[in-house]
Amino acid sequence: MLIVRRGELIAAGYEPDEIRQRLRSGELVKVRPGAYVGDALPRAPEQRHRLTVRAAVPDLAAETVISHVSAAVMWNVPTWGIALDRVHGTRPRRSGARRGRAVHLHAAPLEPHEVAVVDGIAVTSPARTVVDIARSVPFEQAVVLADRALHSGLVHADDLAAALASAAHRPGSPAARRALHFADGRSESVGESRSRTAIAAAGLPVPVLQWDVRTQAGTWLGRADFGWPERGAVGEFDGRIKYSRELHPHVEAGDVVFAEKRREDALRDAGLRVVRWIWSDLDDFTSTADRLRRALGIPTSGARTPR
Known part of the structure; x- marks a missing residue:
């Protein structure tokens, strides 16, 4: 689904009033402020969130890596029970985290092997993504996500163990350890x-x-x-x-x-x-x-x- 940005429409000769009229008529549908598509938004929450991530990336600092639940969506891991109301990103620094209405920016060290590219977007690696989420959501949601990642073969137990070790001193790491030790890829749903x-x-x-x-x-x-x-x-x-x-x-x-x-x-x-x-x-x-x-x-x- 093609995302059109407000600046592109203005550069193409559209007046602000014309853009507003197209939004009212449904010719354009807002994905996030300043970003639109020419069709109805996907019904599935994960698909809508993936679209929102794509729309948000150009507005984020170049160093930002999509992370947490947003990275899970990019990796196509089911995110049962986890809110998709904000785009999550991590900046490789020790301070400067902030949580806004539409974007939650985390600040944490990122090693090169903890970053991958999905559909042209920098995202945290599968293991780092699962551990980051398991540090910040309830046990049941963390287990569901870890089970699905293991079952699909996206991650392996050794990958999660290494990512847990790297996160040993970060907030929520004991909770992540409990959830991931319980996780089992034999669960099929x-x-x-x-x-x-x-x-x-x-x-x-x-x-x-x-x-x-x-x-x-x-x-x-x-x-x-x-x-x-x-x-x-x-x-x-x-x-x-x-x-x-x-x-x-x-x-x-x-x-x-x-x-x-x-x-x-x-x-x-x-x-x-x-x-x-x-x-x-x-x-x-x-x-x-x-x-x-x-x-x-x-x-x-x-x-x-x-x-």
């Missing part, structure tokens, strides 16, 4: 990452992720999101995406649902207790945690309350 944090907060045993369930004869029955093999139980996050055409473009949704039901029947026939939950359960995991305790054979009286 935002919902699974949130489920892991809820399971841990409830004090439940650590599950096996993506457990391949087999009969005693070795026949593969299916893969469970969460497994407790020694307790004979599995847990499944039932996000609608499992049945959508995004994952199954050439298969009817009803066929996918039927196959999923057969898989669950096979797990139950093998003597496993199956507990399912959906998106709304993640906002208050208390009842789901109790169902999991019963499936795991854990007393529910005096159970720890999920945070």
Whole structure:
């Protein structure tokens, strides 16, 4: 999507009144002050933010490197639960940070290996980006982002460990360390990452992720999101995406649902207790945690309350 700047329009002969009229008529749509596009803004928040980053870069000092959540968006890492109301950038200095209505400028040292270029824009490296965010957002959001970055192969555990070591004396580094030590690239979705944090907060045993369930004869029955093999139980996050055409473009949704039901029947026939939950359960995991305790054979009286 082409961004047109006010100065370019003025230089092309447009009067300020004409620009205002085009904005009122919808011929131009404001991305940020002084920057416009000739079409509707993208509906997806990450796509809109990426456009805003592109529009903001010419107004930032040349030394500024796009960072934090803005860098995550540029790297196409899902940013569940993290505000996209400001463009974030880091200047390689020890002071001078400022937070405005549209731009949040951070001040921190930047090593050459911590800077990369995406679509012609200088951004912090994937590992530096994940660590910077994990230092400044709640545990759950940090885990979701780190899981997605690991799962996609954008970063590796060694990269994050090195970036954590470099940030050891920066504000928020203990929180980042807790979140990134918990992160696991085997989580395949935002919902699974949130489920892991809820399971841990409830004090439940650590599950096996993506457990391949087999009969005693070795026949593969299916893969469970969460497994407790020694307790004979599995847990499944039932996000609608499992049945959508995004994952199954050439298969009817009803066929996918039927196959999923057969898989669950096979797990139950093998003597496993199956507990399912959906998106709304993640906002208050208390009842789901109790169902999991019963499936795991854990007393529910005096159970720890999920945070």
